[in-house]
Amino acid sequence: MKFFKHSFLLFLLFASAGCVTPSMDVSGAINTYREVQPCCTTFQQVSFEKLPRNEGRSFTLAATDPAFLFRDGGLSYFRAFEIPESAKDSEVILRSYIFGIKNNPGNMAVIYPDMEFLDRDKRPIEGIKVDYTYLLSSLTDEPNSSHRFQLTAIVPHQDNLRYVIVHAASDQLGVTKLLPGNQSELTVPIGRGFVPVGGNARGTMYRATGSPVGPADSLRIKVRQAGD
Known part of the structure; x- marks a missing residue:
């Protein structure tokens, strides 16, 4: 009985720590990113991928993706999606998963993500509220995945809102943050105020560096x- 009890406890610890995705050379990726040039000056020049409704699509940002100089003055690789039309409001959920840093065991990286919404003419739309949340791995929500950031936006039903751009928050590239990593099913609302290294955070923490790209x-x- 003790064996099974101890095995179950180990399983819970493993699950709460999360399963880390493959590592990559973040320093090299940042150096490559610093040499990149914007692909275009308007989103009218961009091709968009159609998103299905109620089916998640996994992807990444890579050095082979186009880059754009966003309104906040930051340059980032991006992916562009067409939101399926609906007679009701839609919820757009974006998750960005923590991954390892090559040749730097114990330290992590992540694409600190952002979303920009466009109208039918592919022009930016103001006023779409995006909630930022940090989720730890749990047994009830993607137990085989690593810790993750989640962005959630309620997109009101309106005929002119059709597209979303996913990109990295350029002000977070190369910046290291201190994040909690030891409590299963803990949700930490953080907004854009990511917890800085050296802050007064409690519990088991780990460092996560902002990367312009990620593994598959x-x-x-x-x-x-x-509401679903």
Whole structure:
């Protein structure tokens, strides 16, 4: 009985720590990013991928993706999606998963993500509220995935809102943050005020560096009817 009890406790500890995605050379990725040039000056020049409703799509940002100089003055690789039309409000959920840093065991990285919404003419739309949340791995929500950031936006039903751009928050590139990592099913609302290294955070913490790119499937987006 003790064996099974101890095995179950180890399983819970493993699950709460999360399963880390493959590591990558974040320093090299940042150096490559610093040499990149914008692909275009308007989103009318960009191709968009259609998103299905109620089906998550995994992807990543990579050095092979186009880059754009966003309104906040930051340059980032990006992916562009078309939101499925709906007669009701939609909820757009974006998750960005923590991954390892190559040749730097014990330290982590993540794409600190952002979303920008566009109208039918592919022009930015103001006023879409985006909630930022940090989620630890748990047995009830993607137990085989690593800790993650989640962005959630309620997209009101309006004929002119059709597109979403996913990109890295450029002001977070190369910046190291201190994040909690030891409590299963803990949700920490953080807004854009990510906890800085050296802050007064409690509990087991680990460092996560902002990366312009990620390994395969380090991002996941889903569109569903609001309230589902």
